[in-house]
Amino acid sequence: MTEPHGTTAGRAEEAAEEWHSGTDHHPEIDWVAAERSPEFRELVKKKNAFVVPATIFFLAWYTGFVLLCGYAPGFMGEEFLVDGLTVGYVLALSQFVMVWGLAAWYLRKSDREFDPLAKRAADRAVELAETGAAGGRFERSQEDAPTAAEEVTRR
Amino acid sequence: MTFIAADVNELALSIFAAVVALTLFVTYLASKRVTSATDFWAAGRGLTGVQNGFAIAGDYMSAASFLGIAGLIFLFGFDGFLYSVGFLVAFLTVLFLLGERMRNSGKYTIADVLSFRMKERPARSAAALGTLSVAGFYLIAQMVGAGVLIQALVGIDFTLSVILTGAFMIVYIVMGGMLATSWVQIIKAVLLMTATIVLTLFVLGKVGWNPVNLFTEARAESPEGQAYLEPGLFLSSPIDTVSLGLALVLGTAGLPHILMRFFTVPDAKAARSSVMWAVVLIGGFYVMTTALGFGARAILGSGAEEAVGSGGNLAAPLLAEEVGGGAGTVGGDLFLAIIAAVAFATILAVVAGLVISASGAVAHDVWSNVVRHGKDSEKEEIWVAKIAAVGIGAIAIAIAVIGGEGLNVSFMVGLAFAVAASAIFPALLLALTWRRFNTSGSITGVLVGVISSIALVIISPTVWPGPDSEGGALGFYDLANPGIVSIPLGFIGCWLGTVLSREAVAERSFDELYVRSETGLGAEAGTGLTLTGRRSGARAAAVTTTLPYL
Numbered sequence: 102m103t104e105p106h107g108t109t110a111g112r113a114e115e116a117a118e119e120w121h122s123g124t125d126h127h128p129e130i131d132w133v134a135a136e137r138s139p140e141f142r143e144l145v146k147k148k149n150a151f152v153v154p155a156t157i158f159f160l161a162w163y164t165g166f167v168l169l170c171g172y173a174p175g176f177m178g179e180e181f182l183v184d185g186l187t188v189g190y191v192l193a194l195s196q197f198v199m200v201w202g203l204a205a206w207y208l209r210k211s212d213r214e215f216d217p218l219a220k221r222a223a224d225r226a227v228e229l230a231e232t233g234a235a236g237g238r239f240e241r242s243q244e245d246a247p248t249a250a251e252e253v254t255r256r
Numbered sequence: 257m258t259f260i261a262a263d264v265n266e267l268a269l270s271i272f273a274a275v276v277a278l279t280l281f282v283t284y285l286a287s288k289r290v291t292s293a294t295d296f297w298a299a300g301r302g303l304t305g306v307q308n309g310f311a312i313a314g315d316y317m318s319a320a321s322f323l324g325i326a327g328l329i330f331l332f333g334f335d336g337f338l339y340s341v342g343f344l345v346a347f348l349t350v351l352f353l354l355g356e357r358m359r360n361s362g363k364y365t366i367a368d369v370l371s372f373r374m375k376e377r378p379a380r381s382a383a384a385l386g387t388l389s390v391a392g393f394y395l396i397a398q399m400v401g402a403g404v405l406i407q408a409l410v411g412i413d414f415t416l417s418v419i420l421t422g423a424f425m426i427v428y429i430v431m432g433g434m435l436a437t438s439w440v441q442i443i444k445a446v447l448l449m450t451a452t453i454v455l456t457l458f459v460l461g462k463v464g465w466n467p468v469n470l471f472t473e474a475r476a477e478s479p480e481g482q483a484y485l486e487p488g489l490f491l492s493s494p495i496d497t498v499s500l501g502l503a504l505v506l507g508t509a510g511l512p513h514i515l516m517r518f519f520t521v522p523d524a525k526a527a528r529s530s531v532m533w534a535v536v537l538i539g540g541f542y543v544m545t546t547a548l549g550f551g552a553r554a555i556l557g558s559g560a561e562e563a564v565g566s567g568g569n570l571a572a573p574l575l576a577e578e579v580g581g582g583a584g585t586v587g588g589d590l591f592l593a594i595i596a597a598v599a600f601a602t603i604l605a606v607v608a609g610l611v612i613s614a615s616g617a618v619a620h621d622v623w624s625n626v627v628r629h630g631k632d633s634e635k636e637e638i639w640v641a642k643i644a645a646v647g648i649g650a651i652a653i654a655i656a657v658i659g660g661e662g663l664n665v666s667f668m669v670g671l672a673f674a675v676a677a678s679a680i681f682p683a684l685l686l687a688l689t690w691r692r693f694n695t696s697g698s699i700t701g702v703l704v705g706v707i708s709s710i711a712l713v714i715i716s717p718t719v720w721p722g723p724d725s726e727g728g729a730l731g732f733y734d735l736a737n738p739g740i741v742s743i744p745l746g747f748i749g750c751w752l753g754t755v756l757s758r759e760a761v762a763e764r765s766f767d768e769l770y771v772r773s774e775t776g777l778g779a780e781a782g783t784g785l786t787l788t789g790r791r792s793g794a795r796a797a798a799v800t801t802t803l804p805y806l
Contacts, residue, residue, distance in 0.1 A: 171494030178486030
């Protein structure tokens with residue numbers, strides 16, 4: 102795969118064609134700066150601190166259940182407290198409780214914690230774009246000159 | 257009418273007609289409102305979280321879950337319930353990893369997200385290929401299932417049943433787009449939940465309101481005894497059980513018709529709450545499959561094994577007839593007819609969702625963006641979508657009719673989940689989270705996922721040499737479910753294609769996709785569309801995420 106690095110107008114057009122996206126891009130925002138902003142980093146850090154362990158936990162709990170079904174059918178068929186109720190069925194029900202519990206917990210955390218952080222990060226990105234447009238653009242383009250291809254993708 | 261057998265169930269037919277009339281009325285309302293592409297593909301992003309939660313449930317729970325799982329539990333006990341668990345847990349993958357991100361960064365199809373920072377035409381083509389494979393396999397399985405079920409339950413000939421199902425599905429989409437499809441799914445979810453709750457209450461009443469009696473009485477009615485309550489009767493190979501479990505839990509997060517539903521809500525918060533509603537409904541339903549499946553065994557007994565059919569699909573309808581008072585009684589006939597109509601509504605809602613996602617891949621991805629380079633008008637895109645929906649529907653009808661009721665479709669839903677888990681899920685997840693991921697990685701990933709899933713299913717014992725055979729054609733490989741091999745292969749394909757090439761643009765524009773998917777900044781606004789009109793002052797994405805000068 103070759104990366105388009107057009108230097109002439111013709112090649113830039115070709116690159117625009119190749120990289121055009123049906124989803125509208127918004128070059129007026131400085132996305133690199135937005136991604137580096139402390140507000141965005143805090144959002145990602147806080148969110149991952151919940152989502153990553155929660156994902157590992159539910160995949161482990163579920164895979165463990167499936168493994169037990171596959172490799173320990175006898176254990177899964179053992180009686181749990183009363184005759185007829187099996188360990189397997191109780192563990193299966195625990196999966197339902199886990200789904201409802203984790204989903205509700207995530208919704209609560211999102212409303213109280215992640216949404217306000219996301220709003221702050223978004224506001225910050227808009228703010229950076231506004232100040233960037235007003236003054237900072239020249240310096241930035243000097244230190245990190247965008248390639249023609251990048252320029253057209255952003256357009 | 258030669259198509260309608262002598263033993264046509266008129267009661268079921270009239271309830272069918274009532275359900276269809278309701279869905280057509282909703283479609284008529286929708287047809288007057290849908291004007292823009294956003295209206296057509298995404299119901300104007302005007303659905304509330306509750307509405308979309310019901311629609312997700314309606315889109316997701318196919319006849320395979322309603323009749324199939326009840327039948328599997330009736331025939332094989334505990335193993336059938338394993339499907340219920342997998343189908344539900346899958347929604348945590350959707351909630352944590354993809355739902356909100358799709359809403360924040362996509363427009364109409366999953367390819368919008370996948371190709372966001374890639375070379376558009378190849379990446380979009382790959383995503384469209386994945387979408388069409390999943391929707392195609394799923395659709396054919398549903399169409400054949402529809403024909404078989406309607407023939408058995410109502411007495412309408414297989415061919416006519418398939419044609420009717422296909423015709424209604426095409427009408428919903430061509431007339432009312434996603435708005436009509438969503439409401440058909442909402443109606444179906446309400447009908448399915450209501451019928452299942454009533455049936456569960458009747459069953460529980462029969463066993464003295466003690467759920468544990470379901471198990472002891474089912475065990476007493478099974479020749480397998482205690483083994484009926486243990487895993488292993490249906491899924492006898494442990495590694496196959498694990499493979500199936502993985503495909504279920506990751507495949508749902510790659511089903512294009514489910515992911516597309518997240519584009520119909522105004523913002524990430526609504527996307528999130530729609531998953532919550534969906535897991536409450538879907539989870540509640542799957543818990544009740546206990547009563548349907550074990551209840552059918554306890555109440556119908558082993559004598560019904562012949563009557564429920566080879567896949568056990570008629571266990572739930574027969575159970576309804578029995579608890580309603582038995583065959584020939586008014587209550588029994590009525591309950592059977594209601595369950596048959598609910599099964600029909602279930603199929604209609606699922607096939608409509610599948611076809612609109614497939615027509616999205618054809619019209620929005622392939623036609624509008626690959627062929628026309630994004631230079632076509634909205635009007636043209638909608639027209640192509642409608643033509644595509646008719647074409648896809650016609651092809652599915654043709655395959656189902658020509659293949660006939662004997663067509664072996666049992667592996668096809670499994671194949672759809674395997675392709676979704678191995679081709680679509682890895683590429684989507686990596687596009688959203690891995691900066692280095694690029695166009696060649698997404699193409700190799702999707703191709704490896706699609707090809708390996710199909711190839712492994714072809715050489716699996718259920719397909720070649722055929723069902724009921726001992727061992728696979730190749731001897732050393734005998735998995736019926738390819739997930740445990742094909743999902744890692746899909747991820748390896750993504751990785752390998754990526755590290756063998758370098759695309760600075762894809763890496764640079766990762767920042768934009770990353771920030772947008774996490775914050776919703778720049779997310780597409782809605783048109784305020786509802787079934788009966790438009791909300792005044794159409795609510796934009798979310799107040800905070802709308803850029804003032806865009």
